[in-house]
Amino acid sequence: MLAPTTPTGLSVHILTDAARLLAGERPFAARVQDLLAQLRSLIRFRDGRLTCWPHGDGPHGPFDQFFDIDGWREPWDEPHMRMVAERRIAAQRLFGEGWAYAAPITWSGHLWGVLELRTPAAEPFQQADQELVLALLPILAGAIAAEYATPAATQRRTNDLAPAQQRAIREISSHFEEPTALETLLATILHWALSGTGAEAGAISLVDQKSGRLVLHSHEGYGLTPLSNERSEEARQRPWDSGAAKRVAESGRTFLLRDVSEDPRTRPGTPEVRAEVIMPIIHEAKSLAVLQLDSPRSLAFGEGELAFLRALCHASVQPLRRAMHTQTLLEASTQLGQVFTSMLDGLALLDTQGRVLRYNPAWMSRWGLGPIELDQSFQVPWDLVPHLLPRLQEPLALTDFDARCQQSPNETQTATIQLKNPHQELSVMAVPTRDSFGQLTGRMWIVSDVTREREAERMKNEFISVVSHELRTPLTSILGYTELLLARDFAPKEQKEFVKTVYDEASHLSQIVEDLLGVSRLESGRVKLNQWVVSMRQLIQEIGAQINIQATSRHRIMIDMPQQIPPAYVDRDKAKQILLNLLTNAIKYSPKGGEIVLSVMEATQLPEDHPPGRWLMVSITDQGIGIAEEDLPRIWERFYRVDNSNTRRIGGTGLGLSIVRSLVELHGGRVWATSQVNKGSTFTCTFPIATEIVRS
Ligand code: ADP
Numbered sequence: 264m265l266a267p268t269t270p271t272g273l274s275v276h277i278l279t280d281a282a283r284l285l286a287g288e289r290p291f292a293a294r295v296q297d298l299l300a301q302l303r304s305l306i307r308f309r310d311g312r313l314t315c316w317p318h319g320d321g322p323h324g325p326f327d328q329f330f331d332i333d334g335w336r337e338p339w340d341e342p343h344m345r346m347v348a349e350r351r352i353a354a355q356r357l358f359g360e361g362w363a364y365a366a367p368i369t370w371s372g373h374l375w376g377v378l379e380l381r382t383p384a385a386e387p388f389q390q391a392d393q394e395l396v397l398a399l400l401p402i403l404a405g406a407i408a409a410e411y412a413t414p415a416a417t418q419r420r421t422n423d424l425a426p427a428q429q430r431a432i433r434e435i436s437s438h439f440e441e442p443t444a445l446e447t448l449l450a451t452i453l454h455w456a457l458s459g460t461g462a463e464a465g466a467i468s469l470v471d472q473k474s475g476r477l478v479l480h481s482h483e484g485y486g487l488t489p490l491s492n493e494r495s496e497e498a499r500q501r502p503w504d505s506g507a508a509k510r511v512a513e514s515g516r517t518f519l520l521r522d523v524s525e526d527p528r529t530r531p532g533t534p535e536v537r538a539e540v541i542m543p544i545i546h547e548a549k550s551l552a553v554l555q556l557d558s559p560r561s562l563a564f565g566e567g568e569l570a571f572l573r574a575l576c577h578a579s580v581q582p583l584r585r586a587m588h589t590q591t592l593l594e595a596s597t598q599l600g601q602v603f604t605s606m607l608d609g610l611a612l613l614d615t616q617g618r619v620l621r622y623n624p625a626w627m628s629r630w631g632l633g634p635i636e637l638d639q640s641f642q643v644p645w646d647l648v649p650h651l652l653p654r655l656q657e658p659l660a661l662t663d664f665d666a667r668c669q670q671s672p673n674e675t676q677t678a679t680i681q682l683k684n685p686h687q688e689l690s691v692m693a694v695p696t697r698d699s700f701g702q703l704t705g706r707m708w709i710v711s712d713v714t715r716e717r718e719a720e721r722m723k724n725e726f727i728s729v730v731s732h733e734l735r736t737p738l739t740s741i742l743g744y745t746e747l748l749l750a751r752d753f754a755p756k757e758q759k760e761f762v763k764t765v766y767d768e769a770s771h772l773s774q775i776v777e778d779l780l781g782v783s784r785l786e787s788g789r790v791k792l793n794q795w796v797v798s799m800r801q802l803i804q805e806i807g808a809q810i811n812i813q814a815t816s817r818h819r820i821m822i823d824m825p826q827q828i829p830p831a832y833v834d835r836d837k838a839k840q841i842l843l844n845l846l847t848n849a850i851k852y853s854p855k856g857g858e859i860v861l862s863v864m865e866a867t868q869l870p871e872d873h874p875p876g877r878w879l880m881v882s883i884t885d886q887g888i889g890i891a892e893e894d895l896p897r898i899w900e901r902f903y904r905v906d907n908s909n910t911r912r913i914g915g916t917g918l919g920l921s922i923v924r925s926l927v928e929l930h931g932g933r934v935w936a937t938s939q940v941n942k943g944s945t946f947t948c949t950f951p952i953a954t955e956i957v958r959s
Contacts, residue, residue, distance in 0.1 A: 270677040277305065281399055285406035292329055292521075292565035294406070299331035302399070304391045306381040307362065310524065313403070314344065315410035321374040322348045330522045332561060336552050337524075339379065348377050353397060355388055362387045365394050370404030371535075378403065415768045426573045432578060435440040439582035450481040452544075452554065452579050452896045457483060459575065469511045469587075470550045472542050477553060483559075487642045511541045512550040518542075519569070522561040537555055538563040544576045544583060551583055564790045571748075609710035612696065615703060617665070629689060630712040631682065643708060656681035668693050672703060679713070683893060684834055688714045718900070725902035729916045733775055736914070737768035777917040782901060787927040792834040792929055796953040799831045799863060799879055800824060805848035806839060807861070810846050817856025820846075832953035841934075844882045845946045852944070854885030860884045866949060874934050877952040886943040895936060899924045923948070945957045 284297045299311045309827040311331040316322070322345055329798035344365050347354055351374060353366035360947045361383045368376040378396060380584075382388060432832050435455055443451070443770055453467040457484060465482030468477040507518045536557040543550040547752065554576060556564070609626035613620050632650055644661040652658060664678040673695055680689045695809035704897045744761045749752075753761065784790050812821055831838065849859045866880040890898060895904045905918040926936040927948045 277395075277401065278398060282402050285402060285858045290566035291410045295329040295330065296562065298399075299329075300959045301750040302380075302396075305332070305395060306380065306388070307386060308382045308388075310381050312339060312379045312874040313376060315376040315407050315411070317407075325608075326376075326875060327519075328521065328561065330524070332522050332524045336885070338912065340381075343399045344379060346375060347493070348415070353393065356382065357391070360384055364393065366393075366400055368400050368407065370401060370494050373408075375404045378389050378663070386628060390418075391642060398948060401925040410794075419459050425567060425571075428459055428567070428574075431455065432571070432574045436578045439578060441893060442589065443582065443586055445586040448582060448586045449552070452455050452583075453481050453483060456554055456556060456572060456575055459571045460540075460569075461561075462540075462555060462558045462563060464558070465554065468508065468512075469551060469552050469555050473547070475513065477512055507539070508553050508555055510542050511543050512553050515543050515545050515550050517569070517573075519564060521564065527625065529786075537561045540569065540572065541563040541578055542572050544579050546584060547582050551580070551587070555733075584928065596876075599933045609708075611637075611643065611708045611710075611786040612705065613708060615644055617645070617705075620641060620705070625709065626708075629712055631687065651682070654682040654684055654687075656683050664691060664693070668706060679717075684896075686714065686897060687712060688717045693845075725904070725917060729775075729902065731916075733916050734772065737772045737775075739777065741765050741772075767892065775916055778916055778922060781917050781922050785922065790925075790929065792837060793833055794834050794930075797828045797833050797835050797838065798826055799881075799950070802831075802835065802839060803861065803863060803881075806842050806846065810843070810850070813847070814850055814859075815856065818850055818853065819856075819858045821858060821860045822862075823860055828863055828879065829865060829877070830953045831950040833930055838950060839928070841926050841948060844881070844923050845948070848919060848946070849857060849883050849885035849887065849944070851915070852910075852912065853885045854909065855887075857886030857943070859886075865952065869949070870935065874931055874947065877954055878932065878949040879952055880947060880949050882945055882947040884943065884945040889942050889944055890936065890938040891940050898936065899934075 280301065281298055284301060285294050287294050287297075295313055299313070300653060302308075302311065310333055314582040315327045316328075317327065337359045340356070340363040341364050342359060343354070343356055349364040349365055349399040351367045351369055353364070355362055355364040357363075358381070361381050363381045365377050365379045365381060367374060368378060378698070379398065380388065380396070402451035421801040438451070439448075449467045449469070453465050456462070456467075457465050462484075466479060466482035466485070470476075471478055478924045479712050511518045518539070520539040523537050536559060537554065538561055539560045542554040544554065554572070558564070591861045602625050603621075604623055606623055609623065609629035611626045614620055618639050619637045620639065622637055629636075630651060631654065632661075632859045635650070635957050638701060642948060645664045647656070648658075648661055651661070655661070659937065660678065660680050664676065664680075668676050669680075675692060675694045677690065677692045680691055681687075682689065690711050691712045694709065696704045696707050698704050729793045733851075744765045748758065748761055782792075803822060807820065811820060846859065846861065855857065860883070862882050862884075864880055869875075869878065888909045891907055897903050898905065900917075901921045903921075927950075931951055934946065934948035936944055936946045
């Protein structure tokens with residue numbers, strides 16, 4: 264019917280060939296491709312582009328584009344194309360370095376598309392070329408409408424998968440029924456996408472639902488680019504988080520670049536990529552992930568590939584949601600697990616019977632327990648008590664605490680448990696735990712070591728009491744006696760006695776202030792030793808003379824010293840301070856008098872933890888009030904004073920021995936004590952002997 268009226272010798276067989284090409288069974292993209300190829304044999308043009316509006320509603324609706332490109336990388340003349348579409352009139356105009364000819368494809372009142380051809384500026388399209396294009400338009404319009412608009416066509420497109428692709432989708436769907444880890448699932452989706460479409464490279468990113476950013480999870484086929492050899496998180500995100508992929512994630516619409524020359528502004532990340540498809544995996548209008556495929560082959564992604572990808576993305580939605588949910592739970596539980604493990608406080612989760620369900624490493628170390636294995640039959644506190652018994656200050660403390668927990672299962676209970684050898688204070692808290700229905704499931708025991716806090720608190724209190732008592736007592740008597748002396752005249756003998764008392768009290772005050780300053784200097788590491796070779800014999804004789812003046816008639820001070828003792832390598836003043844302090848204590852804590860023996864000798868046997876070498880050992884033994892076993896380890900602490908009626912009466916700051924210990928240890932030596940209540944005590948310290956090595 265067309266043949267007789269075809270203009271300028273256009274033969275019928277051209278049009279029938281065109282109709283046959285467009286009516287074939289192959290995917291629409293391939294058919295359009297064939298048509299444009301055939302057109303090339305009739306008209307000279309560089310690039311061809313067919314824009315289709317599947318609903319016949321012109322340039323406002325979604326569109327598909329098909330290209331036949333001869334490598335011209337200039338942008339297409341979009342305003343010209345739109346103008347042709349709006350006016351529905353074919354037109355040619357100069358654009359860039361060539362001519363652009365565009366013709367509207369209309370049929371039954373609808374605009375189905377625009378066909379564009381372009382050619383270099385020197386060779387505009389002739390009248391005959393334009394007429395040939397115009398003659399082809401109705402056939403094209405029919406093909407587009409048939410492809411897109413009929414219900415049968417829609418149905419055909421969803422079933423448009425090749426049998427191999429349909430098999431792949433079935434296989435994928437059944438594979439997805441198994442729960443899979445998120446990373447594996449993403450890598451699998453990508454892998455299938457690549458093998459199902461034949462694309463050379465691809466990547467899959469998850470959309471961060473809070474920030475909207477894309478986070479790359481898997482990629483294949485790119486080599487080092489576009490990851491550009493950088494491994495940091497930021498670098499990983501850069502190429503994916505901008506441009507087309509981001510727009511796809513935001514809009515939820517597939518991006519298809521059949522060939523780079525379609526629109527040079529949307530260049531893919533790497534120069535060798537010519538065709539690209541980016542498809543979102545959507546659930547309830549939200550993009551969960553974005554799948555991107557790239558190929559160096561122009562027109563690598565046709566209808567068949569797109570249909571397969573759509574089916575793949577659709578099949579991936581539920582498995583992806585499941586895997587993301589599992590991943591979120593896994594991450595939360597890993598984070599909680601890390602917190603649990605790294606807590607400094609001991610934590611143990613118990614069931615209602617007190618059986619340990621879970622515990623962290625600190626739980627063992629807080630109780631001072633070694634690596635015993637707590638299985639689910641380990642019951643707290645019953646199985647804990649035998650391990651702790653040698654150290655529990657009050658053996659019933661833990662069982663009493665548990666009894667309180669049993670009586671009030673809904674309440675949080677706390678207790679302080681005192682351990683001995685070494686002294687430790689543990690704060691124990693038992694918090695009821697519940698399941699998601701609010702039912703009691705047991706308790707969480709939290710154990711923290713509060714020794715230092717309690718110690719600091721005790722020291723603060725001791726300090727206040729020392730300052731208020733120890734400083735105030737001598738001050739009161741100084742003030743009292745000076746007031747008396749000022750108020751009236753006394754006999755010279757009496758006057759002298761008063762002044763002596765004032766002097767003694769002032770010396771005592773000065774000693775306390777000296778001790779306080781000494782402790783703070785020692786603590787801040789500001790005390791430096793001025794060590795010399797010192798004759799201990801001479802030093803001890805001096806101390807003996809000095810102490811004899813202080814000692815009361817009730818005490819006898821004996822010095823037991825061999826004829827020959829090697830010289831010591833010490834700070835003379837500090838060594839004197841150490842020994843005077845120990846001797847003064849021996850006198851002070853022997854209120855009923857008795858013998859005090861100071862003995863010196865070269866050590867033949869040293870305590871286990873003592874540094875090796877030659878040492879002088881000085882011991883001071885008294886027959887005084889003695890020290891109870893549990894107090895012995897603590898007398899070296901600052902402000903620690905044994906609390907009993909004797910010591911309260913005697914008074915003191917609790918600083919002397921802590922200063923002694925620091926000074927002895929500064930010399931490299933050790934100090935220790937043995938004692939029996941009401942029998943007496945022996946304090947022993949060591950000083951380095953001035954050997955050749957020390958002197959050099
Ligand atoms: P202070 O004597 O000022 O109280 P120290 O630090 O010198 O302080 O001594 C700490 C505690 O050790 C004393 O409070 C006392 O209870 C005990 N102590 C020290 N030396 C003796 C000793 N020779 N005999 C008995 N108890 C002693």
